[in-house]
Amino acid sequence: MERNTKLHGLVALFDTPDQIIHAAEKVSHSGYKDFDVHTPYPVHGMDDAMKLKPSKLGYVTLVFGLSGAAFALLLMWWTMVVDYPMNIGGKPFFSLPAFIPVTFELTVLFATLATVIGMITFFFRFPDNKHPLHDTPYMQAVSRDKYGVFIGASDPKFDVKEVRALFESLGGKKISEIMEIEKTWQDAFNPKFIGILVTTAILVSGGTYFALNKLLYITPFNWMEHQFRGVPQEKSDFFADSRMMREPVAGTVARGHMPYEFKDSVAQPADPVENPLVNSPEIFKLGQKKYLTFCSPCHGDYGDGDSRLNQQFPNPPSLHTTKLRDWKDGNIYHVITNGQNVMPSYSHQMTVKERWAVVSYIRALQKAKNASETEIEQFRKENTSNGN
């Protein structure tokens, strides 16, 4: 580090803590503002001697500590209540007691890091290895076992002779002048600098690419895509038939697919299956929907056998014949499930429940189309009295 001829300040060394306290008191008393005391360790009573105001560092801690707490609570509230609520044993999403540990830790983390970083950068203005006091015999002495006072040339009261006299009167030793350090600027287009920059960029991006695209796909980093388990359609060395997929045990019935009892009988069964559904508006809704989808194209919207297929196809019969009205529900179900002559089976289009719902709907149609006058009258009465 080159020094120039501009004066930075004057320094003096003292031997005992008592002397330095005295010196600090005198210097601050004489009205100097740009002065400092350098001691190998904090000397008690120096704050008063130098007339320093209490450190404001605590405010940094307070503000950032509270921010840490607020951040933690907000983060947990947002993730656990708003963005991804998880029901854990029916407990409230915002369960404060369980949030305390993380809140506490983040408070401590924010507060301490802010205190330290704030102190180093804002209060100390560090890093500063190019300060004029560095690499001087003075600094080496106060680093070891001496106590030093410094008065800066930028102080309005500063006068070399006066300061020297003050130091001498206080018993200061090795009084010396500290010169400013020549500020040197580095050229941004220095080929060496640019070379280092480019090399760093290439190494960092290359390394990142390699790590994320290659390294992470080398064993053991296999992302669990290779596992010791049977995959369907793969060849098996274990089973005699060399197939990984196994056949279900004979007689296995899949859930919801109980086979129809009269699957193989073309004729109507003598004792057909009972309708398992209990009538309800939902069932009729479902039956209507399925009927209009699957049955109405042939049997007509109201089961009169009057669809536009009439005369173009073996005529679909009306569903209001006495024969049909006398049938049990299970007989109609039998026709839907097994089909009848040219009418195909609907067991693949509709679930068991949907088929029974259609049966119920057909029953409703039959009732509506074949009601007697008195029944209609009664229905009207009930509806008007209920409707109001």
Place this chain on the structure above:
Amino acid sequence: MNIDYSKELPIVQGRLSLGELEDLIAKPMSEKPTPKYYIALAITLTLLMIGATSLGFTFYYGTGLWGNNQPVGWAFDIVNFVFWVGIGHAGTLISAILFLLRQKWRTAIARFAEAMTIFAVMCAGIFPAIHTGRPWLDGWLLPYPNQHGLWVNFTSPLLWDVFAVSTYFTVSAVFWYIGLIPDFAVMRDRTTGKVKKFIYSLFSLGWRHSHRNWQHYEKSYVILAGFATPLVLSVHTIVSFDFAVSIIPGWHTTIFPPYFVAGAIFSGFAMVVTVLVFVRKVFDLENIITIDHLEKMNKVILATGMMVGYAYAMEFFIAWYSGVQFETFVFINRAFGPYAWAYWIMVSCNVIFPQFFWFKKLRRSIPVMMVIVIFVNVGMWFERFVITVTSLHRDFLPSSWGYYVPTIYDFGILIGSFGLFFTLVLLFVKAMPVVAISEIKAVADGAQPTHHGGDH
């Protein structure tokens, strides 16, 4: 030696001047390492390599290489984790709690204990990281917006652990570094080597021993100590929640947090004494780290050892008093079941042997304390083993009872963690001042003004 307890002992014995103190502490850093040092390093590095190899196998083949399986799903990984985190607690206790309690004798051992904290937490951190099975995905432990659309579960004690341990590590490291800044400046100003000077300058950040800085510096030290104190208590409390918040008999107990914290300080002090006994001898620091310091630590060991003993007794009492059949069974099974050997190792090492410290002669005898603290270290490791394994190996369903046996990889990783710890300790004592130079200067005789502040 006869000690007059009516007046405070000088913290530094032998009346060294400030400069002599500094020379003594800085000596190991300016000298070339001796062959003995290299032999010690070779041993610790061998241990470290054993651990690295076991870890390598674990990474390649997966955690199936370990002994844990149903019903003992947690074993060496969690045992070692709790053991090492516990060791770390001594450092923060000495540097923060004793600082707030104005125990000046802490100065001589604080730096070293803090370093041990950091190394111990590093060792501890390995275990939760590797027991996830795919440690390269451990980033998923942190709450960050991701393409899975998931967040971590903030109500899980295991997640609290992530926050507690990482905060603890960060704050300890920062606390330690802050303490080191003036010492780096001292080293910068005394060293002659160019490279060393560059490195020390870099880390000293340009510290100038200015009182305008010391003022904030001292303030920050109080603040950090104030935060580190509840932090250190919270960390082992949260570690104990890993167990206590579950519903396994033997784990689900409210005594766990204080019991764990006492145990942590107990084991940590034992480890500090173990290592300090060697360090003060090898680096001629007997005048700075005196027998009085060791004695004081032995007293803490005695006190915390009795707390741990009380906790053992209380667990049994509550098991009986609660009348819960499962709880009673677990504790009887602990003392007399298949793992009775581990239980009695724990009790004798942690409760019986420290009782010798009632006698001043034994407290101040280096060979005696060496034996006892090593017993304590062993005993505290077994305490975690007993808590973890005996509670799990016979759970509610007798059909799934089992007997856990660790594999060679489990032992390899444990040995490796000791290798890492002692390697870091060895590197530390050679690269940085083992005793806080500026702090020890401040408490030396005659270092403070005869009259404090005020008008005169």
